[in-house]
Amino acid sequence: xxxxxxxxxxxxxxxxxxxxxxxxxxxxxxxxxxxxxxxxxxxxxxxxxxxxxxxxxxxxxxxxxxxxxxxxxxxxxxxxxxxxxxxxxxxxxxxxxxxxxxxxxxxxxxxxxxxxxxxxxxxxxxxxxxxxxxxxxxxxxxxxxxxxxxxxxxxxxxxxxxxxxxxxxxxxxxxxxxxxxxxxxxxxxxxxxxxxxxxxxxxxxxxxxxxxxxxxxxxxxxxxxxxxxxxxxxxxxxxxxxxxxxxxxxxxxxxxxxxxxxxxxxxxxxxxxxxxxxxxxxxxxxxxxxxxxxxxxxxxxxxxxxxxxxxxxxxxxxxxxxxxxxxxxxxxxxxxxxxxxxxxxxxxxxxxxxxxxxxxxxxxxxxxxxxxxxxxxxxxxxxxxxxxxxxxxxxxxxxxxxxxxxxxxxxxxxxxxxxxxxxxxxxxxxxxxxxxxxxxxxxxxxxxxxxxxxxxx
Amino acid sequence: xxxxxxxxxxxxxxxxxxxxxxxxxxxxxxxxxxxxxxxxxxxxxxxxxxxxxxxxxxxxxxxxxxxxxxxxxxxxxxxxxxxxxxxxxxxxxxxxxxxxxxxxxxxxxxxxxxxxxxxxxxxxxxxxxxxxxxxxxxxxxxxxxxxxxxxxxxxxxxxxxxxxxxxxxxxxxxxxxxxxxxxxxxxxxxxxxxxxxxxxxxxxxxxxxxxxxxxxxxxxxxxxxxxxxxxxxxxxxxxxxxxxxxxxxxxxxxxxxxxxxxxxxxxxxxxxxxxxxxxxxxxxxxxxxxxxxxxxxxxxxxxxxxxxxxxxxxxxxxxxxxxxxxxxxxxxxxxxxxxxxxxxxxxxxxxxxxxxxxxxxxxxxxxxxxxxxxxxxxxxxxxxxxxxxxxxxxxxxxxxxxxxxxxxxxxxxxxxxxxxxxxxxxxxxxxxxxxxxxxxxxxxxxxxxxxxxxxxx
Numbered sequence: 002x003x004x005x006x007x008x009x010x011x012x013x014x015x016x017x018x019x020x021x022x023x024x025x026x027x028x029x030x031x032x033x034x035x036x037x038x039x040x041x042x043x044x045x046x047x048x049x050x051x052x053x054x055x056x057x058x059x060x061x062x063x064x065x066x067x068x069x070x071x072x073x074x075x076x077x078x079x080x081x082x083x084x085x086x087x088x089x090x091x092x093x094x095x096x097x098x099x100x101x102x103x104x105x106x107x108x109x110x111x112x113x114x115x116x117x118x119x120x121x122x123x124x125x126x127x128x129x130x131x132x133x134x135x136x137x138x139x140x141x142x143x144x145x146x147x148x149x150x151x152x153x154x155x156x157x158x159x160x161x162x163x164x165x166x167x168x169x170x171x172x173x174x175x176x177x178x179x180x181x182x183x184x185x186x187x188x189x190x191x192x193x194x195x196x197x198x199x200x201x202x203x204x205x206x207x208x209x210x211x212x213x214x215x216x217x218x219x220x221x222x223x224x225x226x227x228x229x230x231x232x233x234x235x236x237x238x239x240x241x242x243x244x245x246x247x248x249x250x251x252x253x254x255x256x257x258x259x260x261x262x263x264x265x266x267x268x269x270x271x272x273x274x275x276x277x278x279x280x281x282x283x284x285x286x287x288x289x290x291x292x293x294x295x296x297x298x299x300x301x302x303x304x305x306x307x308x309x310x311x312x313x314x315x316x317x318x319x320x321x322x323x324x325x326x327x328x329x330x331x332x333x334x335x336x337x338x339x340x341x342x343x344x345x346x347x348x349x350x351x352x353x354x355x356x357x358x359x360x361x362x363x364x365x366x367x368x369x370x371x372x373x374x375x376x377x378x379x380x381x382x383x384x385x386x387x388x389x390x391x392x393x394x395x396x397x398x399x400x401x402x403x404x405x406x407x408x409x410x411x412x413x414x415x416x417x418x419x420x421x422x423x424x425x426x427x428x429x430x431x432x433x434x435x436x437x438x439x440x441x442x443x444x445x446x447x448x449x450x451x452x453x454x455x456x457x458x
Numbered sequence: 459x460x461x462x463x464x465x466x467x468x469x470x471x472x473x474x475x476x477x478x479x480x481x482x483x484x485x486x487x488x489x490x491x492x493x494x495x496x497x498x499x500x501x502x503x504x505x506x507x508x509x510x511x512x513x514x515x516x517x518x519x520x521x522x523x524x525x526x527x528x529x530x531x532x533x534x535x536x537x538x539x540x541x542x543x544x545x546x547x548x549x550x551x552x553x554x555x556x557x558x559x560x561x562x563x564x565x566x567x568x569x570x571x572x573x574x575x576x577x578x579x580x581x582x583x584x585x586x587x588x589x590x591x592x593x594x595x596x597x598x599x600x601x602x603x604x605x606x607x608x609x610x611x612x613x614x615x616x617x618x619x620x621x622x623x624x625x626x627x628x629x630x631x632x633x634x635x636x637x638x639x640x641x642x643x644x645x646x647x648x649x650x651x652x653x654x655x656x657x658x659x660x661x662x663x664x665x666x667x668x669x670x671x672x673x674x675x676x677x678x679x680x681x682x683x684x685x686x687x688x689x690x691x692x693x694x695x696x697x698x699x700x701x702x703x704x705x706x707x708x709x710x711x712x713x714x715x716x717x718x719x720x721x722x723x724x725x726x727x728x729x730x731x732x733x734x735x736x737x738x739x740x741x742x743x744x745x746x747x748x749x750x751x752x753x754x755x756x757x758x759x760x761x762x763x764x765x766x767x768x769x770x771x772x773x774x775x776x777x778x779x780x781x782x783x784x785x786x787x788x789x790x791x792x793x794x795x796x797x798x799x800x801x802x803x804x805x806x807x808x809x810x811x812x813x814x815x816x817x818x819x820x821x822x823x824x825x826x827x828x829x830x831x832x833x834x835x836x837x838x839x840x841x842x843x844x845x846x847x848x849x850x851x852x853x854x855x856x857x858x859x860x861x862x863x864x865x866x867x868x869x870x871x872x873x874x875x876x877x878x879x880x881x882x883x884x885x886x887x888x889x890x891x892x893x894x895x896x897x898x899x900x901x902x903x904x905x906x907x908x909x910x911x912x913x914x915x
């Protein structure tokens with residue numbers, strides 16, 4: 002018999018990985034809730050018509066499609082479709098596709114439930130998505146996205162609020178980050194000021210590759226796209242500019258591109274956001290980054306990207322303002338802003354820097370040794386009291402050698418082993434061994450509960 | 459443009475439903491953890507070879523299959539498969555299927571990770587599953603299962619432990635239940651004692667339908683399957699027997715079927731489990747139910763089913779002991795026991811009986827009214843202090859009419875509205891309106907924090 006496995010690019014998560022992942026998800030959710038964001042969930046499968054055409058050609062190719070139930074060939078047969086052509090046949094045998102991101106389902110959700118929602122609608126959504134990408138190190142076919150968005154308001158206060166959310170989350174996780182901020186309107190202003198407004202998309206796509214391919218390659222890509230030598234020299238100067246001070250960066254770009262309408266708006270927006278940040282008592286690691294472009298083309302205002310300072314791993318959070326997310330589903334004019342946290346990369350950063358707290362790893366806190374039938378019967382009420390006090394505890398299920406019971410505890414990272422033999426039961430004083438220190442104590446049950454709770458604090 | 463929707467049988471969950479669902483999932487997880495169970499997750503997609511043949515013919519039909527990526531017809535073309543036959547073609551164009559339950563993936567997980575696991579392995583798993591069932595009221599194509607199992611021990615202490623877990627969970631949820639317990643070995647003993655051991659499966663399948671179709675129909679089904687009149691009269695007597703006392707029930711079945719080896723074992727096992735329950739300080743609503751059969755054929759020992767007392771909705775939790783879950787993947791001899799909680803039905807019960815606590819419904823606790831630019835700037839530090847104290851709070855994003863800001867709060871079920879205008883800021887004394895009582899207070903920020911925390915306690 003062949004040993005069974007998962008499909009390529011798919012993963013199991015055992016208890017240790019789950020402990021770390023839950024710590025991340027819970028931290029993220031706690032902060033989202035603190036700011037008044039509410040959870041929603043959408044189905045794993047959407048109608049293929051909801052998904053196709055929303056992610057470009059690449060997305061349509063990488064989308065997982067679900068075979069129709071029953072005789073899936075019937076419709077194609079009736080319509081006389083060419084069974085030899087998979088692209089053609091594919092349209093008739095799979096009417097559902099797997100969730101590819103959380104943005105398109107959210108847009109569909111907002112349009113479908115428009116009249117039940119209270120705007121501005123502040124939602125978060127933490128669910129897996131599926132992409133038939135070629136699996137490689139750090140890239141999987143199933144991974145979680147953690148999205149937080151507010152839709153139905155163009156107040157820039159929400160840009161600040163999300164920057165605040167990001168600050169709190171990474172502070173709680175213990176990851177040092179830099180939060181980079183730019184505005185699509187400034188990129189537009191650059192395009193305008195070099196008389197290339199019509200090539201805005203070429204410009205952002207090229208700049209987005211800056212870190213990957215370097216300045217020289219970006220400039221030659223733009224040259225190939227038809228940017229003039231004069232405009233290239235201007236763009237080159239902007240991309241080479243460096244300053245540590247956000248205000249100085251704004252002054253520089255104002256000089257370069259502040260005379261166009263987009264430039265004026267973009268600078269005013271960044272100033273307003275910086276203004277809010279300056280009122281915050283938090284130490285917000287915000288950096289204006291005039292070279293930040295973001296790949297997705299639905300962003301229309303502020304764009305945000307977060308990087309870990311102590312690990313080279315790319316962006317661990319990113320997002321921005323979009324003015325027309327729901328337009329594609331027939332509901333124009335709803336502005337929103339949101340960011341998405343990359344749980345898998347955050348996990349890798351925390352693992353790499355050993356940032357997971359010990360408590361994330363706990364299975365049970367107490368194992369009661371099983372000394373025999375009578376002692377186990379007594380342990381039932383000890384367990385009820387420990388559970389009642391919120392202490393996770395279990396008894397070894399049979400009367401095995403002490404060594405075996407202790408190694409079960411240590412393999413499961415259970416810190417305390419409780420000894421409740423005949424003598425202990427008679428005296429109501431139990432043995433408690435702390436496996437982390439090898440210290441052993443004799444205490445009553447209330448004392449044990451108090452002691453364990455204190456050790457956790 | 460057509461208003462977009464979800465595929466038939468699939469659901470969105472908005473903030474209100476999510477609040478209730480999270481309350482259920484968190485309660486279940488908290489109790490699982492208290493008893494030392496650890497989470498795992500398996501992928502949404504498994505290799506089709508892992509899934510097929512594990513759920514009977516019906517299961518193979520209802521399983522969602524995922525179309526291979528790229529030219530999915532290539533293999534079928536090369537092998538000269540008949541493209542007109544969907545059953546045949548289906549085998550070559552879809553190598554992955556969607557998770558159909560959590561039991562088979564768990565068995566695959568245990569076999570694949572056998573050497574990394576610590577036995578007895580106590581795991582829980584809360585994930586959605588997908589079935590292409592005909593959608594109807596209360597039956598969906600995507601729904602969550604919450605499974606808890608211990609594998610690698612045949613100790614009956616775990617049957618008791620799971621009964622204890624069930625008791626705690628429904629007590630915390632506020633649902634009055636009866637936990638019904640039987641043993642497959644007693645059903646085998648009945649079959650043996652009427653000389654129909656070879657028809658054990660027919661017997662359990664028929665008895666499993668008892669509540670649905672009634673005693674008469676069960677007896678005629680058994681007659682049709684070839685049970686003799688004498689055996690039918692015996693079975694009839696057993697199924698009609700009623701007593702309120704568990705010990706009396708055991709005595710009755712001992713008399714009827716206790717002379718066979720299976721009967722002896724089954725009775726001894728139930729006695730041991732009842733013995734543990736009698737030592738528990740908890741009030742365990744356990745009922746021996748000699749008519750309980752459970753549909754699935756992998757159960758070999760104790761079987762458990764839980765029903766809500768105050769709502770007619772069928773089983774909301776069930777499971778049992780299985781002796782050979784992983785045998786199908788080449789690893790025989792691992793005994794386990796587990797139960798599964800039906801989150802959707804539990805949600806319906808709680809909704810029906812209005813059991814969700816108010817706190818499950820909270821979006822944010824405080825809305826700060828936006829009086830203008832300067833006041834909003836001041837609110838930024840108020841928000842930081844509220845968040846720091848663990849109080850969820852937000853500010854209305856723009857200077858709108860008070861009425862609009864208050865209706866935002868009340869639509870979002872935000873209880874407290876905080877007024878921080880110029881005068882309040884100057885005096886450091888803020889207005890706080892409790893929308894639940896319409897009372898209004900004047901307090902400093904520390905007083906407000908204290909007041910809100912007290913209101914939550």
